[in-house]
Amino acid sequence: MRFPALSFWTHELAIDLGTANTVVYAQGKGIVFNEPSIVALHVKKNQVVAIGSEAKKMFGRTPENIKAIRPLKDGVIADFKITEELLRYAIKTSLNKKFGRPKTIICIPSGITEVEKKAVKDSALSSGASQVYLVDEAIAAALGVGLPIEEPTGNMIIDIGGGTTEVTVISFSGIVYSKSVRVGGDEMDNAIIQHVKRKYNLLIGERTAELVKMTIGSAYPLTEEQEMDVKGRDLLEGIPKILHIKSEEIREALTEVVATIVDAVKTALERTPPELSSDIADTGIVLTGGGSLLQNLDLRLREETGLPITLSDDPLMSVAMGAGKLISLPDLLNQVTID
Numbered sequence: 001m002r003f004p005a006l007s008f009w010t011h012e013l014a015i016d017l018g019t020a021n022t023v024v025y026a027q028g029k030g031i032v033f034n035e036p037s038i039v040a041l042h043v044k045k046n047q048v049v050a051i052g053s054e055a056k057k058m059f060g061r062t063p064e065n066i067k068a069i070r071p072l073k074d075g076v077i078a079d080f081k082i083t084e085e086l087l088r089y090a091i092k093t094s095l096n097k098k099f100g101r102p103k104t105i106i107c108i109p110s111g112i113t114e115v116e117k118k119a120v121k122d123s124a125l126s127s128g129a130s131q132v133y134l135v136d137e138a139i140a141a142a143l144g145v146g147l148p149i150e151e152p153t154g155n156m157i158i159d160i161g162g163g164t165t166e167v168t169v170i171s172f173s174g175i176v177y178s179k180s181v182r183v184g185g186d187e188m189d190n191a192i193i194q195h196v197k198r199k200y201n202l203l204i205g206e207r208t209a210e211l212v213k214m215t216i217g218s219a220y221p222l223t224e225e226q227e228m229d230v231k232g233r234d235l236l237e238g239i240p241k242i243l244h245i246k247s248e249e250i251r252e253a254l255t256e257v258v259a260t261i262v263d264a265v266k267t268a269l270e271r272t273p274p275e276l277s278s279d280i281a282d283t284g285i286v287l288t289g290g291g292s293l294l295q296n297l298d299l300r301l302r303e304e305t306g307l308p309i310t311l312s313d314d315p316l317m318s319v320a321m322g323a324g325k326l327i328s329l330p331d332l333l334n335q336v337t338i339d
């Protein structure tokens with residue numbers, strides 16, 4: 001499908017349908033929607049109770065008959081119907097009611113299957129989009145962070161999301177190499193939960209684990225190590241308890257996840273064609289996605305690869321911002337749209 005020039009567009013949306021967060025960019029407005037990819041369902045009535053931020057508040061706090069679901073797991077669509085509900089909500093919330101059905105760019109992970117691609121397209125169409133253009137999220141992220149993707153030079157970008165880490169080499173507007181591993185921010189949270197459970201017999205929730213990761217988590221020693229209190233339920237006594245925990249210990253808990261990310265980057269470097277490798281040696285690697293905010297991950301990657309590592313300015317927005325840029329670059333959009 002040929003993408004029309006901008007003047008033909010009545011209004012346009014670019015959507016980063018992420019495992020952890022869904023972000024929408026609207027032409028002429030910028031980011032208009034940024035909410036967790038979570039839907040709360042009434043199990044017996046099979047009815048949606050809340051979506052996005054409202055649903056996240058319920059995560060781990062719902063009574064038995066209400067379940068908070070993440071319809072996209074590990075970077076793939078685990079629940080088509082619920083994904084459709086999420087997309088519909090994101091599109092409706094982002095729309096200027098005056099206009100009819102928007103043309104929509106949706107960013108998807110590179111590993112997505114044909115069935116999943118069709119499901120995303122169908123969901124968006126039935127959610128109110130008039131036309132849907134699927135774009136690889138690595139291409140969008142690279143554009144979002146300002147990499148010169150159209151040039152015949154090698155650019156490497158690491159996108160650490162909630163469910164996956166994607167290491168991609170882009171040249172001439174195309175993906176030359178891509179390695180995706182199913183670890184990201186969620187797996188870091190899970191590693192913290194397991195560590196606290198194993199070592200202290202304390203059960204903590206996903207939101208608590210995420211807070212610990214964001215506050216004192218790290219991938220490399222900190223100039224000043226940090227500590228914090230963590231609330232959970234003692235598994236032996238069954239009562240609430242507070243644990244004082246240090247950043248060194250959380251770093252230890254994250255060792256395996258961080259090692260998987262480091263390995264993916266090293267594999268990508270080994271498999272990149274030599275000409276492009278030498279470009280990357282000069283320009284370095286760009287790190288983006290929410291998971292890249294883990295403290296000192298850039299330092300760790302610099303030490304492991306010996307290459308310059310640049311942290312993107314706004315890692316949680318880079319995919320949506322890049323897809324937003326594509327709205328006004330119809331030729332490039334035609335080139336990168338996935339059929």
Ligand SMILES: Nc1ncnc2c1ncn2[C@@H]1O[C@H](COP(=O)(O)OP(=O)(O)OP(=O)(O)O)[C@@H](O)[C@H]1O
Nearest residue numbers: 018019020021161162163164185289290291293294
């Ligand atoms: N300051 C921080 N430190 C560490 N991790 C963070 C921080 N801020 C956000 N994150 C993590 O970033 C992840 C979400 O990132 P992002 O929104 O880029 O993912 P996504 O695009 O939804 O996921 P995917 O790319 O897998 O589809 C979450 O796991 C979140 O906990």
